[in-house]
Amino acid sequence: MIRITTSIDVNNVNIIYGDPFDFIKNGDGEYSWRSNEAVLDKKYVSDDAFLWQVELMPLKWKRMRYVFKIGIKEQNENNLYYFSENGPVRFSEKEIIEPYAHFFLPFIHEIDSPCVPEWAANTIWYQIFPERFMSGDDSISPHGCCNWEDGRPEFHNFFGGDLIGIRKKLDYLKNLGITGIYLTPVFTSPSNHKYDTSDYLNVDPRFGGKKALMELVKEAHDHGIRIMLDVVLNHVSSKHHFWQDVLVNQENSPYKDYFHIHNFPVGERYHDYKAMNFDSFSFQADMPKWNTENKAVRDYLIGAACYWIKECDIDAWRLDVADEITFDFWRDFSSAVRQIKDNFYILGEIWHDATPWINSNYFDSVMNYPLGFTIKDFFLKENISVSEFNRRLFIVISRYGKMHTEGAFNFLDSHDTPRILTTANGNKQAVRNALTMLFLLPGSPCIYYGTEIGMEGGQDPDCRRPMIWNEEKQDKDLFKFIQYLIDFRKKNIDFIHKCSLEFSSAEEGNGKWVFRYEDKFITLTYIDKIIRMDTNL
Numbered sequence: 001m002i003r004i005t006t007s008i009d010v011n012n013v014n015i016i017y018g019d020p021f022d023f024i025k026n027g028d029g030e031y032s033w034r035s036n037e038a039v040l041d042k043k044y045v046s047d048d049a050f051l052w053q054v055e056l057m058p059l060k061w062k063r064m065r066y067v068f069k070i071g072i073k074e075q076n077e078n079n080l081y082y083f084s085e086n087g088p089v090r091f092s093e094k095e096i097i098e099p100y101a102h103f104f105l106p107f108i109h110e111i112d113s114p115c116v117p118e119w120a121a122n123t124i125w126y127q128i129f130p131e132r133f134m135s136g137d138d139s140i141s142p143h144g145c146c147n148w149e150d151g152r153p154e155f156h157n158f159f160g161g162d163l164i165g166i167r168k169k170l171d172y173l174k175n176l177g178i179t180g181i182y183l184t185p186v187f188t189s190p191s192n193h194k195y196d197t198s199d200y201l202n203v204d205p206r207f208g209g210k211k212a213l214m215e216l217v218k219e220a221h222d223h224g225i226r227i228m229l230d231v232v233l234n235h236v237s238s239k240h241h242f243w244q245d246v247l248v249n250q251e252n253s254p255y256k257d258y259f260h261i262h263n264f265p266v267g268e269r270y271h272d273y274k275a276m277n278f279d280s281f282s283f284q285a286d287m288p289k290w291n292t293e294n295k296a297v298r299d300y301l302i303g304a305a306c307y308w309i310k311e312c313d314i315d316a317w318r319l320d321v322a323d324e325i326t327f328d329f330w331r332d333f334s335s336a337v338r339q340i341k342d343n344f345y346i347l348g349e350i351w352h353d354a355t356p357w358i359n360s361n362y363f364d365s366v367m368n369y370p371l372g373f374t375i376k377d378f379f380l381k382e383n384i385s386v387s388e389f390n391r392r393l394f395i396v397i398s399r400y401g402k403m404h405t406e407g408a409f410n411f412l413d414s415h416d417t418p419r420i421l422t423t424a425n426g427n428k429q430a431v432r433n434a435l436t437m438l439f440l441l442p443g444s445p446c447i448y449y450g451t452e453i454g455m456e457g458g459q460d461p462d463c464r465r466p467m468i469w470n471e472e473k474q475d476k477d478l479f480k481f482i483q484y485l486i487d488f489r490k491k492n493i494d495f496i497h498k499c500s501l502e503f504s505s506a507e508e509g510n511g512k513w514v515f516r517y518e519d520k521f522i523t524l525t526y527i528d529k530i531i532r533m534d535t536n537l
Helices: 093-097 163-168 170-176 209-222 241-252 295-312 325-340 357-360 369-380 386-398 402-406 428-440 476-491 493-498
Strands: 003-008 010-018 024-025 031-033 036-039 042-044 050-054 064-074 076-082 087-090 103-105 125-128 180-183 199-205 226-231 316-319 343-347 444-448 499-505 512-517 520-527 529-534
Touching: 003 010, 003 064, 010 050, 042 386, 050 357, 050 476, 064 199, 076 209, 093 476, 103 226, 163 209, 170 476, 180 199, 180 316, 199 209, 209 295, 325 343, 357 520, 369 428, 386 499, 386 512, 428 476, 428 529, 476 493, 493 512
Parallel strands: 042 499, 125 180, 125 444, 180 226, 226 316, 316 343
Antiparallel strands: 003 050, 010 036, 010 064, 024 031, 042 050, 064 076, 064 103, 076 087, 499 512, 512 520, 520 529
16 A cells, blocks of 8 residues: 655646566667556545555565656646655656656565554454453452442552453443453552553462453453453563562672663662662652563563463453563564464554554554544544644544554543543533544544443543443443444444545534545534534445
8 A cells, every 4th residue: 555645736646656677678779667557546635635545466576666646736737746755846757767766665575564463453442441340259359449339449449350250241342342352451460550560470369360361361252352461561560579589689689680770779669769770660669661672581571472372362462651662672572472373463552653663563553542632632622623633633544554544543531541521521422422533433443441331530540430330320322322333333344444534624613524435425514513424324
């Protein structure tokens, strides 16, 4: 797939391409480059930009030079330009037959090409914070758990949710339409969130241990639901036995080079973070940072990731703070896990433009925070104009290639953000507007547990309230609405993958978005702060 973004004064874009070494002899004895030409179609159309694309069949010799021929309307004339590595120049045949400044793919190696699993783009995800979803076995709950019905989440309290409880609610998730579950960390850890792993090779006994995870994965697969686990390879709990050995033996510890230690001695607590003499996550002394350049550390962490694929047949890894770890570590990681299971999905947690990570192909995609922020700013917070929404939306959905965009993890709330109903100040129509847009855009949408029944919650830890199972307190209308969106997306997933999108702003505050493929369309109109959908699907 070849893409190019242009201004709106461009009338048409063609691509001229061919093998870089395929020259033919002319009648005058001169040689010229043999090329093909194809027309690019508009994929996204905004007020001030177009995204054009074309899908080309691979050339026989797996290499290609190409250049764009662009028609621009200038003073009522359609003037042609040639766009290459040297930028735009007025079009001439000479520029085409001498392809030395053309864009160049020297050799297309299959191993370097995107390999995003097809199933990822078709998945409806549901994120679960296990400690707060459901308690399936009270006997394994931590001592002194808070009351599930009226307790309030704090940074260090527990409610007793576990993997057994999740397994018991698979029918509920299946009825909603979920086809993928994303679990925040489940490995042994002293905290309720478990982003401070103390044992990578054991599931926390308060969640039910390894047996509970194996049973959950098996039953989820039987329900047609895939499982994505969350793993933290950037940092570790200070309770991990490697770090404990460092605290005891200091510079004599065999594990001292497993971490980024500036000097000795290192301590367990620091009253002033500026006094810390080792690297950690966010100045947290109880979360020392791994030295992933150390071979023993790499072998240990990658080995743990491979272990759970082999043992439990999980389908995906979500990688916490993925942008703080070296690229060569992710190269080895992705190579190792993909050798174990075909169509394995690797998702990185990166909050910003992740182009360097995406282009490396070490990740299949990333958590699409920029999309979520854009949708929430317009529909929920109402702090940007429709034209600004369109501008940002165009940037986000044009940023990565087709495979990575379709495989992106799209969401509006999570364990790290306020819940969307709270963000919208209780405005349920605004929530419906935002969800409608989310479910029609490219990428796989995710529902944070409880969003479907109208749960509220502010910034972490308030967004981690226990799931409401009392049906009298659930918003059944919202559940049915999300159920409808999921069903609509599943039935029309091919259209959503193939369609173009035209978006424009009408009067200030109102908008219109048209999704179109051949003679089929979906039109969203946003008037008086209500989205209405019209379609012939």
